[in-house]
Amino acid sequence: MIAQMTSPRKPRVLAIAEAANPEWVSVPLVGWSLATALREVAEVHIVTQVRNRDAFIRAGQVEGRDFTAIDSEAFARPLWKLAEVLRMGEGKGWTMVQAVNALSYPYFEQLVWKAFGPGIRNHAWDLVHRITPLSPTVASPLAGRCARAGVPFVLGPLNGGVPWPKGFDAERRREREWLSYLRGAYKAMPGRGATLRSASAILAGSQHTASEIPARYRDKLIYLPENGIDPTRFNKRAAPEPGALRAAFVGRMVPYKGPDMLLEAAAPLLRDGRMTLEMVGDGPLRASLEARAAALGVTQAVTFHGWLDHHEVQDVLCRCHLLPFPSIREFGGGVVLEAMALGVVPMIVDYAGPGELVTEGTGFKLPCSDRPGIISAFAAALEALAADPAPLPAMAQAARERVHARFTWAQKAAQVAQVYEWIAQGRPGKPPAFP
Missing domain, CATH: 3.40.50 (Rossmann fold)
Structure with a gap:
């Protein structure tokens, strides 16, 4: 019994x-x-x-x-x-x-x-x-x-x-x-x-x-x-400077997380100064990503940080409007919650863990298709936000509220x-x- x-x-x-x-x-x-x-x-x-x-x-x-x-x-x-x-x-x-x-x-x-x-x-x-x-x-x-x-x-x-x-x-x-x-x-x-x-x-x-x-x-x-999320570990609030769209990728630089797809999608905006991209993390793709950034002519707008401790990651994210994260096989998506807790709006592939965390009004959920389809979808979404970032502040606030109310x-x-x-x-x- x-x-x-x-x-x-x-x-x-x-x-x-x-x-x-x-x-x-x-x-x-x-x-x-x-x-x-x-x-x-x-x-x-x-x-x-x-x-x-x-x-x-x-x-x-x-x-x-x-x-x-x-x-x-x-x-x-x-x-x-x-x-x-x-x-x-x-x-x-x-x-x-x-x-x-x-x-x-x-x-x-x-x-x-x-x-x-x-x-x-x-x-x-x-x-x-x-x-x-x-x-x-x-x-x-x-x-x-x-x-x-x-x-x-x-x-x-x-x-x-x-x-x-x-x-x-x-x-x-x-x-x-x-x-x-x-x-x-x-x-x-x-x-x-x-x-x-x-x-x-x-x-x-x-x-x-x-x-x-x-x-x-x-x-x-x-x-x-x-x-x-632990509010004592992620206890700051994003305050990006006005101007160009500021984005960060955080994660291991491996094929399924899609940092190469993000680089391709963002390249036009990075080249003409309408976006900057912080790349936080390391892994087997890093060298090829740095080479690809050079080939695309975007090195002036992309910073490869390597591994950072969580305090430094928080500081980088707090300079950004957006976490574009095109991972196609993410079980949990902890980094998505961490970004949302800081008021950084996620842009994710609507599949598995991240797709269950992000809701309408708290982030952007893009269709999970093939590689060209995901690159195209991220490119279009980033282009739209660079042209009109007005939706971002309200979404950032809603993302923070969702995480602090339900995901601590x-x-x-x-x-x-x-x-x-x-x-x-x-x-x-x-x-x-x-x-």
Whole structure:
């Protein structure tokens, strides 16, 4: 029988966040941000991988009291090195990395159970919440063990696996995403069904991931976008100087994020001084992008910054009106929320994560077509804004309001608290919904 959380005290939550690190970006930052934000609504002890220990301590966390670091390096390190070889290039072959992680991760949970299993069986925790890995391909042996112990298990947010759009097979190959052609096979892997069946609630970080959850589990499926923003990290407000349209691209310079498409689309405006472009980030495309900027005759209007820390990224964005971001396979879109939080208007491809974050009046959503179509759409939209930037201030304000009202980590924690309460009440009716 499931343990009920009927007292007014905060629920006691064992938060599993194998990837959680305040000093990194992407999934580790999501894991850290959500796990720590939950402390406002629950008594949380975080379980993470030992590689994150020093960052936790530097952030003021006390080992043993606030968190436990699990040393699974004996198994994880050699498999990570194997993944680095198989991905065939830094920053590429992400599906291969996830496949190898799916093999190594169960050992981490085995060690978690060894350390916390007795406490779970004795109901020292009201529920167990696995926050990361985000990938829906990674099964959780803990889910079944918690179910047998009568302790609710929350899974997610899960996200990933967005299909490559038609017309971008060349980019897919350049990303070394050979394994993505077979990704659907994970649905038949041992452990997936047991994980979903044993979970008391499943959080889906995107509509695509939600669509991959079998219908028989939809009565406990909750859509909750994975990304959020920390107002203390993004606490400024954009104030671009009048004159030329000022834009910034922020992200890894890899084929699927489309920085080369943006450069082509913006070239006419950059050449004649009607637009400037800040390129923040690094990656395998950077050298070719710099060469292309020279060939297009736009170097005077484009600045390649390389990697910057988040304070510097914020400063660059605050000089801009616009974040043109033509990524064609973005699972979450955290950079879009960060720009919106500062009052920088996003211009995105209406596909996957960013398409679910940007609404009418808060940004520009352009159709996801083939490469020439996206370049043409961005070129036309940028041309229109350069000619008439009047819509931008109102959109910037609406974007800020949307993010600060619904996408802070504190808001996320409050939403997850509603899920915890729904479980505590015996999951009456439909699960909570967050518009």
